Amino acid sequence: MTAKPKSKPLKKTLPLLILAGPGLLYFLINSYFPMFGVFIAFKDVNYAKGIFGSDWIGFKNFTFLFQTSDAWIMTRNTLLYNLTFIALGTVVSIIIAILMSELLNKLYSKLFMTGLILPNLISMIVLSLLVFAFLNADSGFVNHSILRPLGIPEINWYSEAKYWPYLLVLIQIWKTAGYGSIVYFASIAGIDKSIYESAKIDGAGKLKQIRMITLPLLKPTIIVLVLMSMGRIFNSDFGLFYQVPMNSGALYSATQTIDTYVYRALMQLNDIGMSAAAGLYQSLVGFALVLTVNAIVKKVNPENALF
Amino acid sequence: MKKKGLGSLLLSMVICGSLLSACGGNSNTSSKNSGDTEAKAKVAEIVFALPSFNRIPDDLSKVTEAINAITTAKIGVKVDFRLFGPADYAQKVNLALQSGEKMDIFTTLGQFSNYVSKSQVAPLEELLTEHGKELTAILDKDFGPDILKTTTMDGHIYGIPVNKGMALPTNIIYNADMLAEAGVAADSIQSVEDLPAVFGAVKQKLPDVVPFGPINVNPTDTGLVNWMKGASKVDYLTDTTGVGVVIGDNGKVVNFYESDVFKNGIQMMRDWFEAGYLQKDTATTTITAMEMVSSGRGFSFLGGYSGMEVGKQLSAQVGKNIETKRIAPFYFDTSAVNSVTWMVSSTSKETEAAVKFLNLLYTDKELINTILFGIEGEDYIKVDEHHVKFPEGMDANTVPYTSMLSSGIVGSESLQYQMEGINWSDVELKLKENKDTERSPYFGFIFDQGQVKTQMSAVNNVVNQFLPALVSGSVDPESIIAKFNSALKDAGAQDIIDSKQQQLDQWLAAQKQ
Numbered sequence: 123m124t125a126k127p128k129s130k131p132l133k134k135t136l137p138l139l140i141l142a143g144p145g146l147l148y149f150l151i152n153s154y155f156p157m158f159g160v161f162i163a164f165k166d167v168n169y170a171k172g173i174f175g176s177d178w179i180g181f182k183n184f185t186f187l188f189q190t191s192d193a194w195i196m197t198r199n200t201l202l203y204n205l206t207f208i209a210l211g212t213v214v215s216i217i218i219a220i221l222m223s224e225l226l227n228k229l230y231s232k233l234f235m236t237g238l239i240l241p242n243l244i245s246m247i248v249l250s251l252l253v254f255a256f257l258n259a260d261s262g263f264v265n266h267s268i269l270r271p272l273g274i275p276e277i278n279w280y281s282e283a284k285y286w287p288y289l290l291v292l293i294q295i296w297k298t299a300g301y302g303s304i305v306y307f308a309s310i311a312g313i314d315k316s317i318y319e320s321a322k323i324d325g326a327g328k329l330k331q332i333r334m335i336t337l338p339l340l341k342p343t344i345i346v347l348v349l350m351s352m353g354r355i356f357n358s359d360f361g362l363f364y365q366v367p368m369n370s371g372a373l374y375s376a377t378q379t380i381d382t383y384v385y386r387a388l389m390q391l392n393d394i395g396m397s398a399a400a401g402l403y404q405s406l407v408g409f410a411l412v413l414t415v416n417a418i419v420k421k422v423n424p425e426n427a428l429f
Numbered sequence: 430m431k432k433k434g435l436g437s438l439l440l441s442m443v444i445c446g447s448l449l450s451a452c453g454g455n456s457n458t459s460s461k462n463s464g465d466t467e468a469k470a471k472v473a474e475i476v477f478a479l480p481s482f483n484r485i486p487d488d489l490s491k492v493t494e495a496i497n498a499i500t501t502a503k504i505g506v507k508v509d510f511r512l513f514g515p516a517d518y519a520q521k522v523n524l525a526l527q528s529g530e531k532m533d534i535f536t537t538l539g540q541f542s543n544y545v546s547k548s549q550v551a552p553l554e555e556l557l558t559e560h561g562k563e564l565t566a567i568l569d570k571d572f573g574p575d576i577l578k579t580t581t582m583d584g585h586i587y588g589i590p591v592n593k594g595m596a597l598p599t600n601i602i603y604n605a606d607m608l609a610e611a612g613v614a615a616d617s618i619q620s621v622e623d624l625p626a627v628f629g630a631v632k633q634k635l636p637d638v639v640p641f642g643p644i645n646v647n648p649t650d651t652g653l654v655n656w657m658k659g660a661s662k663v664d665y666l667t668d669t670t671g672v673g674v675v676i677g678d679n680g681k682v683v684n685f686y687e688s689d690v691f692k693n694g695i696q697m698m699r700d701w702f703e704a705g706y707l708q709k710d711t712a713t714t715t716i717t718a719m720e721m722v723s724s725g726r727g728f729s730f731l732g733g734y735s736g737m738e739v740g741k742q743l744s745a746q747v748g749k750n751i752e753t754k755r756i757a758p759f760y761f762d763t764s765a766v767n768s769v770t771w772m773v774s775s776t777s778k779e780t781e782a783a784v785k786f787l788n789l790l791y792t793d794k795e796l797i798n799t800i801l802f803g804i805e806g807e808d809y810i811k812v813d814e815h816h817v818k819f820p821e822g823m824d825a826n827t828v829p830y831t832s833m834l835s836s837g838i839v840g841s842e843s844l845q846y847q848m849e850g851i852n853w854s855d856v857e858l859k860l861k862e863n864k865d866t867e868r869s870p871y872f873g874f875i876f877d878q879g880q881v882k883t884q885m886s887a888v889n890n891v892v893n894q895f896l897p898a899l900v901s902g903s904v905d906p907e908s909i910i911a912k913f914n915s916a917l918k919d920a921g922a923q924d925i926i927d928s929k930q931q932q933l934d935q936w937l938a939a940q941k942q
Contacts (some may be wrong), residue, residue: 169526170548170775186883190920192890259710280713281898370713371894372904378890386893387886392523392543396886 163398176395183399186387192378200379203287203363204355207294208348214299216340219306220332235307238300246361253293253366280368286376294362302347309343310336345419345426353412356380356404380404472501473782475533478511478525479800480518482834484826492803492830499796504785510800512832526774533777534786536838537588539768541580542667545587546879550772552585556784563792567841568592572766572863578873579767588770592791593842594859595766596866597733599656599757602743605750607728610634618754621656621697628706631728640706642718642730652718652731653698653900656757659733661690664762664869666929667876670888672922673929678870680937682930684922687914695899695906702902711901723747733759735862736855761868763875769838790840797840803830811846815856818849874936881928884921891916 163183165176187193218238225231244252256263257279265276279285313336321331358379367377384400412428420427493510500506509531513521518538525532526549537544544550557565568576571592580588601618608615611630617623628640650669657663663685664675674685685691701707708714721727723746734753743751759765771790773783789796802809802817808828809817825831836845843860847853878885895913898904 168548182883186886189883189887190891191916192887192920258714260708278709280710281903368713368715369893371897372712374890374894383890386890389889392540393547393882394527396882 159398160402162395163402165395167393167395179395183393183395184403186396187380187383187400187403192374192383195375196378196380196383199376200356200358200381203290203294203358203379204351206291207298208351208355210291210295211299211302212344212348214295215302216306216337216344218299218303219310220336222303222307223310224328235300238303240300241297242301244297246359246365249293249297250361250365250368253289254368257289280370281372283373283376286367286373290362290366290377293366294359305343305347306340309340313339342426346428349412349415349419349428352415353408355411356407358382360385472505472507473779474507474509475777475779475782475786476509476511476525476531477534477786478513478518478522478532478536479832479835480515480536480538480838481512481832482515483831485512485514486830489830491807492799495799495804496796499793499799500786500789503793504782504789506779506782506786508786526776529776531777532774533779533783534771534773536591537768537770537772539669539764541588541764541767541770541772542582542875542877544772545582545875546877548775550587551775551777551780552587553589553773553780553784554584554586556781557586560781560784561788564589564788567792567843571841571843571860575868575872576766579763579875580770581873582875582877588767588772589787589791590766591769591771591838592840593837594735594856594863596759596761596859596862597655597735597765598755598759599652599659600732600734600739600753600755601729602722602732602734602739602751602753603729604722604725604727605752607631607635607638608752615752615754618756621660621756624756625701625704625706628701628728629704632705635728637726638728639708639721639726640728641701642721642727651900652733653694655733656731657690657694658762659760660757662760662867662869663690664760664871665764666762666871666874666933667764667767668878668885669764670885670892670925672888672892672917673876673926675869675871675933680870680933682926682933684914684917684926686910686917692906692910695902695910698900698902699906700902707902709903712898712903719743719747722749722751725749731756736859738852738855741850759862759866761866761872763869763871763873766872767875792841792844794844797844798846800839801832801836802846803828803832809846812849815847815853816849816851817846871933871936873940874933876929876932881921881925884924887920888917888922888925891920 159173162173164178164180165173166179166182167173168176171177222231222235225234241249254262257265259265259276259278259280262279264279268274269276277285279289317335318331321335326334358381360381363377363379364382364385367373370377380400384397388397388400416428489510489512493508496508496510500508511521515538519540522532522535524530526535553561565577568574568589572590572595576590576592577586579590580586601624605615608627608631611627611634613627613630618627624641631638631640654671658665662677665671665685666673666675666682671685673682674688675682676685676688676690698707702711718727718730718732722730740752743753771787773780773787777783790800791797798817805811807820808830810820811817819825819828819831825833832839833848836842839845842856847856891913895909895916899906899909899913
């Protein structure tokens, strides 16, 4: 008799725990265990001495990140691209989600949703070839079938950096917006339908309903998702910035991010101390950003803060 | 997402692995003395990892058995034979080294000094004098006694360069049928100055063909850069960036990209590009010159090849009538020789067995050819003393085992079988050229990048950014070379040059003693 109230919470939480299990395990193995290795960032790794015996060298491993004028370019690129992706991605995802939720026909809704999510499943390598098919100088679709027949001078896409900020944003949004809209779509589906009904009775049109009901109720979701992506603002999708521009040197000013710089710089050196330093730097800045943004949100609206 | 997960998983495994191995290491040393006498009677076991450019068979047991039959009988060593594709190889070996997994003998694919500066490889000089006499003898015979200088740092020998035809004079490789169609005699091509006329004739006769093939992959290893190195005696002094080189024999380290040799070479390529001899997207294309020639879209490209039989081999490979013509000599600098070097891991517990095995790997005809061609009768059939062929109805892709394309990586070329149809005298010619080819006065100098790691990483980035467009002639050299050099200066090129000059002066002083 006395055992019953005790076992009940466990019974209730056990399925949830099991559900969370794989995720927890994933983070434990991939994020928390490796944290143990951060000290490598401060070592001059020597294999004969082992990682524990190697000499401490302070912040020397970090200097390569700030060595050149590239440091400014790659930081700027990483930040601006990510901010654009977060801002534009959120807007486009919400628009898609709202449009989807207005589709009453189940079949259409499913069809469009699948179509929009599909790009997210394409690997960046495959995507880079698709882009290449459009943009290559000789036989690419854009040059060969659009610009040439129209008599517009052809563009050597892979050697002119000025087009790439737009191209990369376009590609990223095309690839991820559909997938990103799922969470918003689910939140909208969870909004009580009677609110809309009463709004309709009060004479609110579709747009007004969206502005006054859907968006305010989506706010917590938006804040959480933006906060989460803030943490990765110093990381970039390596495939997008390295594979898609075909690693073309002429485009570095538009495509160099911290990740690609680290890869290019350390490909030859193969120095794990310096790689660890780069990773630590990215994580710390991301961590600081999450804390800052969360603090701001807390100040403005305590209910919506993450913690 | 999935890829990243895997990467992190590997990292955590690496860290756990190194923990385990660190503990394991300690306990072993204490028990070593007592077990020493016992170990001698026992067969030592080593791990030997080979890069293969052929299909990797699922089952290596038969060939491993055959290798072990040879090694246990001759030196009492058992070999755990591993085979990795070229793309995987460095990663697998590095992972094993970092995690402390057993990995005794492995090769560099061009990173020799990196392994040494991180103490990943064991010094071999003492073991070599005891267990490697035959090995040193065959290196002396095929290349010359100076070969081991290229793997010696601070008086220690850290590896054995592969023993093969190392001189790779620059050849123009071209489609002979197209040349005939354009009405040009092959003998009219003697040097690089003769090429524009040939390209012009080809372009006129065959307007759809691209006269000169794209240059890609690693920009510092393109036909153009190699041609400049050979024709103008440029020593890169072992790193691949090119910011600290010596041109000729004046002993002065300079930035290659500021030199007239570089400017003239790039200007030449620019002229070719503007005349329409190269593809417009040469700088960025991922299609190799070989593929272009193979598909009939390309006419020629520059490449470094040893011997005179290249044309035959390439014809078979690409299915066109290919001929070659030497247009510049080769120039031996250190990295030309030590770029493929067999090394013993510094964490290896069987260094003695490893050196015994290396000795055999360079000198035992049976072992070398088992590794390359597999088992006689099943994987290959012997034609005569020097030649083999595949069994009836089989080729390199269908035999149970072959690593024949690794012939430039394994042991001594003079002991390897050749495929039927290859002229044996070519092997002799290659060995002769090993001795005749001019050595740089700094042959044997190895640059230790340790002091300027930061600058090296920054400079690498700059080189990747500017060089591909320049070596393909697709940008204006006037303005871009100046930009390139100012970016290099920004990245700390001068520190590299200074550090190199200082090391080179020390090395030269040590050589005089």
